[in-house]
Amino acid sequence: MTTPVLEARGLSRAFGHVRALDDVDFEVYPGEVTALIGDNGAGKSTLVKALSGNLAVDTGVIKFEGNPLQLTNPMQASALGIETVHQDLALAPHLDPVQNMYLGREVMKKGIGGAFGFMNVAEMRTESRRAFDELGATVRSLTSPVGSMSGGQRQAIAIARAVHWANKVVFLDEPTAALGVRQTKNVLETIRRVRDKGIAVVFISHSMPHVMEVSDRIQVLRLGHRAAAIDTKTTNMEELVGLMTGASTRGVA
Amino acid sequence: MTDDVRDADLKKAEFGQTDAAGPETTSINMAQSKETALTRLLKAQAFQILIVLIVIVAIFSALAPDTFAQLSNLRLVVQNASILAVLGVGMTFIIITSGIDLSIGSVLVFSGVVSAIVMRAMGGDDWGTATVGIIVSILSGLAWGIFNGLLISKAKVPPLIVTLGSLGMALGLSQIITGGVDIRDVPSVLTNSIGYGNIFGGIPIISVVALVIVIIGAIVLHKTKFGLYTYAVGSSEEAARRVGVKVDRHLIKVYALSGALAGLAGILSLSQFSTTAIAGQSQTNLNVIAAVVIGGTSLFGGYGTIFGTVVGLFIPAVLQNGFVITGVQPFWQQVAVGAVLIAAVYVDQVRRASAARGASTSLWRHFARRNNK
Ligand SMILES: Nc1ncnc2c1ncn2[C@@H]1O[C@H](COP(=O)(O)OP(=O)(O)OP(=O)(O)O)[C@@H](O)[C@H]1O
Ligand SMILES: [Mg+2]
Numbered sequence: 001m002t003t004p005v006l007e008a009r010g011l012s013r014a015f016g017h018v019r020a021l022d023d024v025d026f027e028v029y030p031g032e033v034t035a036l037i038g039d040n041g042a043g044k045s046t047l048v049k050a051l052s053g054n055l056a057v058d059t060g061v062i063k064f065e066g067n068p069l070q071l072t073n074p075m076q077a078s079a080l081g082i083e084t085v086h087q088d089l090a091l092a093p094h095l096d097p098v099q100n101m102y103l104g105r106e107v108m109k110k111g112i113g114g115a116f117g118f119m120n121v122a123e124m125r126t127e128s129r130r131a132f133d134e135l136g137a138t139v140r141s142l143t144s145p146v147g148s149m150s151g152g153q154r155q156a157i158a159i160a161r162a163v164h165w166a167n168k169v170v171f172l173d174e175p176t177a178a179l180g181v182r183q184t185k186n187v188l189e190t191i192r193r194v195r196d197k198g199i200a201v202v203f204i205s206h207s208m209p210h211v212m213e214v215s216d217r218i219q220v221l222r223l224g225h226r227a228a229a230i231d232t233k234t235t236n237m238e239e240l241v242g243l244m245t246g247a248s249t250r251g252v253a
Numbered sequence: 254m255t256d257d258v259r260d261a262d263l264k265k266a267e268f269g270q271t272d273a274a275g276p277e278t279t280s281i282n283m284a285q286s287k288e289t290a291l292t293r294l295l296k297a298q299a300f301q302i303l304i305v306l307i308v309i310v311a312i313f314s315a316l317a318p319d320t321f322a323q324l325s326n327l328r329l330v331v332q333n334a335s336i337l338a339v340l341g342v343g344m345t346f347i348i349i350t351s352g353i354d355l356s357i358g359s360v361l362v363f364s365g366v367v368s369a370i371v372m373r374a375m376g377g378d379d380w381g382t383a384t385v386g387i388i389v390s391i392l393s394g395l396a397w398g399i400f401n402g403l404l405i406s407k408a409k410v411p412p413l414i415v416t417l418g419s420l421g422m423a424l425g426l427s428q429i430i431t432g433g434v435d436i437r438d439v440p441s442v443l444t445n446s447i448g449y450g451n452i453f454g455g456i457p458i459i460s461v462v463a464l465v466i467v468i469i470g471a472i473v474l475h476k477t478k479f480g481l482y483t484y485a486v487g488s489s490e491e492a493a494r495r496v497g498v499k500v501d502r503h504l505i506k507v508y509a510l511s512g513a514l515a516g517l518a519g520i521l522s523l524s525q526f527s528t529t530a531i532a533g534q535s536q537t538n539l540n541v542i543a544a545v546v547i548g549g550t551s552l553f554g555g556y557g558t559i560f561g562t563v564v565g566l567f568i569p570a571v572l573q574n575g576f577v578i579t580g581v582q583p584f585w586q587q588v589a590v591g592a593v594l595i596a597a598v599y600v601d602q603v604r605r606a607s608a609a610r611g612a613s614t615s616l617w618r619h620f621a622r623r624n625n626k
Contacts, residue, residue, distance in 0.1 A: 054495070074495050074496070074497070075496075075497040078496075078497065086495075090489070090491060090492045090495050091489070091492055092484070092485045092488035092489045092492040092493060092555070093488055093489060093555065094484055094487070094488035094554075094555030094556050095481075095484060095485060095488055095555075099481060099484075099485075100492075103481070103485055103492070103493065103496045103498065104493075104496030104497040104498050105496070105497075106478050106481070108478070116477065117473070117477035117478045117479050118476055118477055118478075119476075119477065119478055119481070147488075
């Protein structure tokens with residue numbers, strides 16, 4: 001079997017008395033969709049934050065392409081090609097979609113203009129439009145602040161941004177939570193397309209049909225610990241629900 | 254259907270576009286990009302406040318055509334607003350980051366005092382001395398700005414407190430340095446040029462300096478990465494930080510900018526009044542903040558323009574001048590400016606509330622909708 005592009009061994013993280021992560025293992029493989037499921041408060045978002053440089057862990061090892069490393073900030077993860085759509089999206093509400101897409105990675109004008117800090121707005125706009133179209137995202141206007149857009153549109157922008165910049169791993173923390181039927185289909189389609197480019201996708205969702213539809217592998221978190229790691233083809237929804245609630249156990253890694 | 258979607262549809266109809274033109278994003282976006290710079294301008298709060306200013310000017314012009322509506326009077330108003338404009342540029346950047354700088358008046362005085370002392374010690378009355386004085390003044394202001402910025406970003410003390418503290422410190426130190434006595438030795442090359450000199454056949458040099466600062470400030474804020482980061486930090490510090498914007502460093506730069514501009518204002522003031530005027534700047538910070546807020550910059554950060562600040566400066570300036578000329582007790586100016594200030598913040602609240610609902614942010618439409626109910 002190939003080496004996981006990203007791997008966690010024995011991660012623990014406590015918030016006061018709450019053990020959000022309790023000796024959890026996790027791995028994602030290139031060109032696969034890994035679904036991460038679990039009840040509310042199971043630690044899914046916490047795990048994503050730990051693996052994307054947004055949260056320090058108390059103990060445990062994170063390996064990228066087989067090499068252990070310390071992830072101390074999100075830029076380090078970005079530099080490795082790891083992008084994240086957080087549950088709270090983390091867009092700047094007063095900036096427009098293009099500015100959000102390129103914030104921190106602006107395309108500067110060539111030559112003297114760039115040296116004075118002038119940006120190549122035209123190119124950023126063209127590229128953003130391409131990225132949104134590719135996603136089939138309904139973005140009303142590239143020049144209105146994203147704060148004035150609907151939850152679904154904002155989500156589409158956040159996803160487009162992550163997919164645009166990632167070349168190794170994309171974490172999507174409940175990306176379809178605010179979306180309509182058509183947009184959800186688009187996102188699931190995007191997930192497949194990103195996977196087919198050889199990028200690892202980690203998909204967090206409470207919707208078992210979506211998980212069954214799009215994932216290759218499922219990892220179940222329960223009370224901060226991995227309850228199961230299974231091949232999607234060998235399971236069904238009833239079993240997943242049982243694993244999440246602790247009613248059944250199987251294949252614990 | 255929401256207003257904006259209806260807008261897009263209307264525009265599509267107007268420009269004969271159909272959805273068949275391509276994916277939804279593109280077609281809507283093409284329709285939107287037809288939204289000219291003009292329509293966007295009409296929606297801006299800065300523009301609405303400009304209309305208020307024009308109305309005020311029109312009223313005073315009608316009341317006193319021979320005195321108010323004269324070029325010489327306009328010149329006076331512009332000249333008096335110049336120093337505040339320089340300060341307003343820095344304050345706009347700061348308020349867009351959702352910060353505040355109360356120290357600018359004191360920093361202005363401090364920079365003027367240090368600069369005056371250095372120039373007096375050099376003893377010359379030539380451009381060499383004056384140049385040193387200008388540099389010293391700007392650097393003194395810059396130092397205070399960096400001091401503010403470091404405490405705000407690194408020590409996490411709220412801007413209100415840090416700059417209230419440096420307000421007192423800068424003013425106190427100015428009085429200690431001078432023994433509380435204003436210094437009146439200012440090189441005449443400065444007073445004759447920046448002070449009350451004119452160029453281009455009657456335009457005050459001090460106003461030209463201010464205009465240059467305003468234009469550079471507007472370009473930096475609206476066209477450069479530095480400006481974009483200023484909005485980003487004020488809009489969502491967390492979002493900015495997560496994508497790698499060095500928020501702390503940016504805040505230090507913004508406060509440093511405000512400090513340096515206060516330093517520049519220090520030398521301008523010294524030139525204009527030929528004195529350090531230690532006691533003369535106690536209201537400056539509030540006047541500048543009021544102008545920025547009247548101009549539509551949001552105290553909550555993420556939103557604002559330099560153009561708005563300039564318009565916001567002229568409302569109090571014109572009111573003051575107009576009241577004096579028309580014989581109204583000038584105290585009414587404070588009453589009127591206070592009312593405009595509150596109205597401006599109210600408008601900002603309305604705008605933010607409707608933005609939060611995802612609705613149109615146009616003020617006109619807000620009132621139109623209310624009346625329709
Ligand atoms: N910053 C924090 N401070 C304190 N407790 C936290 C913090 N972040 C997470 N927790 C706690 O850690 C546990 C796991 O939270 P997490 O957000 O990872 O759950 P989740 O699986 O993503 O849930 P959901 O499905 O609701 O998004 C919860 O009990 C939560 O209260
Ligand atoms: Mg979560």
